[in-house]
Amino acid sequence: MSRFTGRVAIVTGAAGGIGLAACARFASEGASVVAVDLASADLGAAVAAIEGAGGTALSVPADVTNSAQVAGYVNAAREAFGRVDVLFNNAGIEGTYAPMIEYSEESFDQVIAVNVRGVWLGIKYAAPAMIASGGGSIVNTASVAGLLGSRGISPYSASKHAVAGLTKSAALELATSGVRVNAVCPAPIETRMMRSLEAYIGGDDADDIRKRFAERLPVQRYGEPHEVAALVAFLASDEASYITGSLYPIDGGFTAGR
Template identity: 50%
Template sequence: MDFTGQVALVTGGGSGIGRAACVAFAHHGAAVAVVDREVSAAEETAELVRKADATALALRADVTSSADVQGYVRRTVDEFGRIDCFVNNAGIGGTVAPVAEYDEADFAAVLAVNVTGAFLGLRHVLPRMIARGGGAVVNTASVAGLVATPGASAYVASKHAVIGLTKTAAGEVARQGIRVNAVCPGPVDTGAMRRLEEQIAPDDPDGLTARNRAAQPTGRYSTPEEVANVILFLCSDLASNTTGAQYVVDGGRSATGSATPTRN
C-alpha cells in the first residue's frame, strides 16, 4: 500500500482507532490531517505522524457542527491542496441502559455525533472528491451496526445508520471514481473500551474484560492497529473495485455467534 503524495483526513484522530489510522497512513507515505474535539489529542497524534517522517495538520472540530466540519475540510484543502482518503471515524458510545429507561438527551447526543457527524463529513468531503475526480472514504461503523447489543440502543441505532449512509453514498458516487466503505470493529483495546467496561461493571471491570476476551474465538480483543490496517486496505488501490461494503474486524465473534458483541 503506497500513499505517497496523497492526503488522508481522519476524524476522531486523537486516540484509539483514529490515531492508529493516522500513524499507519504516515508510515505509508501520506500527509495527514488529524481532527479531534480535543486539540491537544490531535496535536499528540500529529507529532506521532511527524515522527514517521510525514506532514501533519492538527485540527479541532465538533463534528456535529456544520461550520466546524466545513472548517476542517477547508483547512485541509488549503494546507495540502486535496483530500484523497477520508476516515469518517469520530464517534461516542453513550450510556448503557434498557430502551425503556434510556435517557432522551443521551440518545440524541449519540445520534448527533455518530450519525449527523458522519453525514456532515460526507456532505462536505464528497464534493471535494467529486471535483478532483476520485477518492476513498471509510466510515467507522461497528459490529453493533450489524447485530444488536442489549443496553446500547443509541449506539446500535447510530451504527446501523452509518452502514446505511455508507451504502447510499457508495451508490451515489461510484461513477465519480469515489469508493465508500465501512469498517465494523468488535471489541478493541482502547481507552473507550476500558471506560465502557468500567461503566457496565464498576465493581469488577477486570472480570468483565476477562469474560469479554474469553468470548472471542481468537481469545483476545483486536488492536487499534489491526483495524487501521483494514482501513488502509479499503483506501488503497488494492481495494480498487470495493465499495458499499462492510468489513468486520472482531476476531470471529459475530460470525460464530459465540456471544453478543460489545461496542468498540
C-alpha cells in the same frame, strides 16, 4: 509500502485509539494527514504520531456534529495540501449504558448527533473535495454493533446500523464519480471506549467484564487499534479499487457464528 505518497488523508477522532493508529499508518505510507478531533488538547499526540511515522501533519480541532466545522476541516485540508483523497470518518461516542426503556433522551441525542450526523456531514463535505481531486475513498467506522443488536447500548447500535445505511447509500450515489465508500465494523478494540463500557457495566469489577468480553470472542482477545488501521488503509488505497458499499467486520470471528 507507499500507497499514499502524494495523497491527503483526513482522520476524524484522530486523538482516540483507532484514529491515532490510522494517522500513524497513513503517514507511514506517505500521506499528508489532517488530524481532526473535538479533544483539541489531545491532538498533539496525533501530530507526534504522524511526524514520527515520517508524514506531514495538520491538526484541526473540530466538532463533527457542526457543519461549519466539518466544512472547515475539509477546507483546511485543501488549503494546506491542495487536495483531499481519503476521509477516515471515525469519530464516535459510546453514550451511556442502560436498558432501552431507562435510556436518557439526552444521551440518545448525543450518540445520534456524533455517530450519524457527524458521519453524514463528513461525507457531504469531503466527497465534493475528492471529486475535485479526481476521486477518493471514504472509510466510515461502524461496529459489530452496527450488524447485530447490543444490550445496554441500543442508541449506539442504532447509530452504527445508520452508518451502514449511509455507507451503502453514499456508495451508490458516488459510484460513478470515482469516490468509493466502505465501512469497517470492529468488535472490542483496546481503546478508551472499551475501558468506559467495562466501567459502566462492571463498576469495581471492570476487569472481570473485560475478561468475559474477551472470552466471548472466538480468538479470545480484543483487537488492537493498529489491526483496524491496517484494514482501513487497505480500503482507502487503490488496492481496493473495486470495493465500494461494503461493510467489513474486523472482529476476531465474533460475527462468524456461535
